[in-house]
Every structure is written in C-alpha cells, then in structure tokens.
Amino acid sequence: MSDSQRTNQKAAVRPPAPHRGLDEIDRRILDILQRDSDRAVSEIAEEVNLSSTPCWRRIRRLEETGIIKRRVALVDRKLMNVPMTIFIGIKAPRHEMSWLNSFRSLIEEIPEIVEAYRLTGETDYVVKVVVPDIETYDNVYKAMISKLEFSEINSSISMEEMKFTTAVPTGYL
Numbered sequence: 001m002s003d004s005q006r007t008n009q010k011a012a013v014r015p016p017a018p019h020r021g022l023d024e025i026d027r028r029i030l031d032i033l034q035r036d037s038d039r040a041v042s043e044i045a046e047e048v049n050l051s052s053t054p055c056w057r058r059i060r061r062l063e064e065t066g067i068i069k070r071r072v073a074l075v076d077r078k079l080m081n082v083p084m085t086i087f088i089g090i091k092a093p094r095h096e097m098s099w100l101n102s103f104r105s106l107i108e109e110i111p112e113i114v115e116a117y118r119l120t121g122e123t124d125y126v127v128k129v130v131v132p133d134i135e136t137y138d139n140v141y142k143a144m145i146s147k148l149e150f151s152e153i154n155s156s157i158s159m160e161e162m163k164f165t166t167a168v169p170t171g172y173l
Contacts, residue, residue, distance in 0.1 A: 022067075025050065027170040029058055030067070034167035037071040074166065082112070082130040085158035086137050089123040091151040099148075106148050112140050123154075 028048045032039060045055035062068045077083055092099055107116045107127060115128035131137045134157075141153070 022173045026058055026062065027173055029055065030062065030170045031167070033059070033068065033071075034170075077130055081132045084131050084133060084137065085161065086129045086131065087156045087158065088127045088129060089152075089154040089156070090125040090127065091122075091153075092124045093149045093151045095124075102148055106144060109147075110140060110143060112136070 025048050029044060032044050032047060041056045041059065042052050044059075045052045048055065050058075059068070077085075092103070103125070107113045112129050112131050113127050114130050117126050118124065119126060129137060129140055131140065137155070141155070144150070145153070
C-alpha cells in the first residue's frame with residue numbers, strides 16, 4: 001500500500017475537523033478543562049508546556065469560537081436529594097410541529113427533566129428525569145400527561161450509574 005493510499009484510508013475513517021486550526025495543545029487544554037474548569041491558567045499552561053499568556057489566548061479563542069460553550073458546576077445528585085434516575089421513552093401521538101413545540105415547552109417547565117432527545121426508530125423521544133423517590137416521579141408523570149397527549153410512555157429506573165461524564169472526546173478535531 002502506497003503512502004497516498006494510507007493517507008486516503010485514514011481520511012476515510014476520521015471525519016474532517018469542524019474547526020480547522022486546532023492542534024494537539026488545544027485538544028490537551030480542552031481535556032484539562034473538561035476534567036476541571038476551575039484550573040488556574042498557569043497550571044494548564046505548565047501542563048501543556050506554554051506560558052500563561054498564550055495559554056489564556058487559546059482558551060479565549062476556544063470560548064469565542066463556541067467550542068467551549070460555558071463552564072458549569074457539577075452538583076452531587078445524592079447530596080441534592082435527587083438520587084433516582086428515570087429514563088422515559090415517549091411515542092408522540094402525531095408528528096406535527098405544534099405537538100413538538102408543546103412538548104418542548106413542557107420539558108422546559110419541569111425541572112426534574114434534565115435531558116431530552118428526539119430519536120429515530122420506535123421511540124420518538126427519551127427524557128432523563130432525576131427525582132428523590134418514586135412518588136415524586138409519579139407527580140412528574142402526572143404533570144406530563146395532564147398537559148400533553150402521548151401515544152405511549154415507558155419508564156425505566158436506573159439501578160446503577162456505571163459511567164457518567166460531561167467530557168466529549170477531543171481526538172476527532
């Protein structure tokens with residue numbers, strides 16, 4: 001296999017980078033910030049072998065381009081008394097923009113719904129709910145069905161959180 005064939009084969013496996021101009025240092029900075037966004041710029045700079053000012057400029061560029069959307073605090077759900085996670089699979093009664101917009105409004109109104117996704121396949125939507133107990137989940141369920149029509153709702157209670165991360169892989173940049 002020639003060098004050009006190997007290059008073409010690698011290009012076929014890895015999708016093109018959405019943000020040209022990011023290098024290995026940018027990826028390392030992102031990895032560090034995804035683990036701990038409170039790290040001092042001087043610490044990050046030292047870890048990636050830069051001085052503080054160029055490191056700070058890179059972080060600012062990552063923020064300005066939208067790669068870093070925002071920095072947040074991750075709260076311990078058990079200490080906040082919402083240890084139970086429930087995933088709800090939803091089938092819409094009809095596929096219309098008015099129903100979708102009503103659903104978007106509904107999930108925004110319910111603070112226990114912490115994630116929501118529109119899917120392909122048998123299930124139209126999945127939402128992630130965090131609550132202290134099954135009674136509270138029942139109240140969330142009743143609030144949902146009192147405000148919007150559903151064809152089907154299936155709930156699954158998480159028995160164990162096996163992996164949780166907010167970090168996304170940076171190797172595709």
